[in-house]
Amino acid sequence: MSARIGVVVFPGTNCEHDVVKALSAVAGEEAPAATVELLWHGERSLSHLDGVVLPGGFAHGDYLRPGAIARFSAVLDALTRFAAEGGPVIGICNGFQVLTEAGLLPGALQKNSGLRFVCKSVGLRVCSTRTVLTGAVSQGQRLRMPINHFEGNYTCDQRTLDRLRAEDCVVLRYEENPNGSVDDIAGVCNAAGNVVGLMPHPERACDVLTGAMDGVPLLRSLLEAADRHASLPA
Amino acid sequence: MKFEAFVEVRLRPGISDPQGATIERALPALGFDGVTEVRVGKAIRFTIEALDEATAREMSAAVTDRLLANPVIEEAEVSIL
Numbered sequence: 203m204s205a206r207i208g209v210v211v212f213p214g215t216n217c218e219h220d221v222v223k224a225l226s227a228v229a230g231e232e233a234p235a236a237t238v239e240l241l242w243h244g245e246r247s248l249s250h251l252d253g254v255v256l257p258g259g260f261a262h263g264d265y266l267r268p269g270a271i272a273r274f275s276a277v278l279d280a281l282t283r284f285a286a287e288g289g290p291v292i293g294i295c296n297g298f299q300v301l302t303e304a305g306l307l308p309g310a311l312q313k314n315s316g317l318r319f320v321c322k323s324v325g326l327r328v329c330s331t332r333t334v335l336t337g338a339v340s341q342g343q344r345l346r347m348p349i350n351h352f353e354g355n356y357t358c359d360q361r362t363l364d365r366l367r368a369e370d371c372v373v374l375r376y377e378e379n380p381n382g383s384v385d386d387i388a389g390v391c392n393a394a395g396n397v398v399g400l401m402p403h404p405e406r407a408c409d410v411l412t413g414a415m416d417g418v419p420l421l422r423s424l425l426e427a428a429d430r431h432a433s434l435p436a
Numbered sequence: 437m438k439f440e441a442f443v444e445v446r447l448r449p450g451i452s453d454p455q456g457a458t459i460e461r462a463l464p465a466l467g468f469d470g471v472t473e474v475r476v477g478k479a480i481r482f483t484i485e486a487l488d489e490a491t492a493r494e495m496s497a498a499v500t501d502r503l504l505a506n507p508v509i510e511e512a513e514v515s516i517l
Contacts, residue, residue: 213468302508303506308508310508312452315457354442355454357452357508359508382454
């Protein structure tokens with residue numbers, strides 16, 4: 203049976219269709235087949251899924267802090283259980299902010315240094331290949347894809363940073379720091395490597411028309427992880 | 437009884453404050469020299485129904501811990517006015 207991936211929609215999410223389109227295009231072509239579906243944030247059970255993506259946007263208007271209200275959506279309880287059982291979870295941009303607010307990933311995303319909204323293509327380096335987002339790329343590999351955010355300045359205390367480094371939880375780093383993130387961090391994972399958050403948008407780098415294709419191997423990694431999850435005994 | 441709560445949310449010391457830094461850089465251009473250590477936070481007011489002031493304070497602190505401040509980067513001070 204092919205894997206099922208849910209793409210969560212909060213009020214204010216705006217990258218869900220890009221993620222569905224990109225994942226659907228990569229699935230079955232260069233990666234295992236998968237069914238990709240949209241999922242409303244009131245969803246209380248994710249047990250039928252093999253992977254979940256929290257896409258970019260402005261969940262609940264980003265009021266108070268990005269992700270602060272989204273964290274209390276019903277789907278987050280289900281997502282916390284899904285993640286604890288090893289299910290692959292990816293948060294892109296606003297989805298990354300939601301995962302940190304929910305405590306599924308360490309740290310927080312602050313306003314960019316220089317207070318600039320940054321929208322451009324950036325160079326990234328793969329720092330860990332043990333995660334559900336980076337299984338199909340190699341250590342040190344360079345990737346190019348767009349970022350598009352105002353609050354992408356990854357912040358954590360020194361102890362958390364030491365732990366992230368020691369436990370191989372820094373997944374992606376910027377080649378040139380665009381937003382003030384501590385240690386040039388563009389993406390992190392949890393200790394188990396099945397929950398990954400990143401500010402860059404791999405779904406916008408999956409078509410020649412968008413000028414970059416480096417999102418494909420990242421989405422392929424997720425599809426492979428979801429495929430492994432689908433073949434686990436229930 | 438109804439109590440008016442006031443919560444000040446601040447960035448923790450040591451956490452960079454891009455808004456504060458930008459305001460600080462803008463001030464000399466307006467002729468205000470010597471203003472330093474600008475930090476930007478949030479002020480939140482609400483009315484809360486409770487039996488007494490101590491309970492109102494406790495509930496407001498719980499609201500603050502659960503939602504109003506992110507302890508990773510922020511600290512908060514709760515007052516009952």
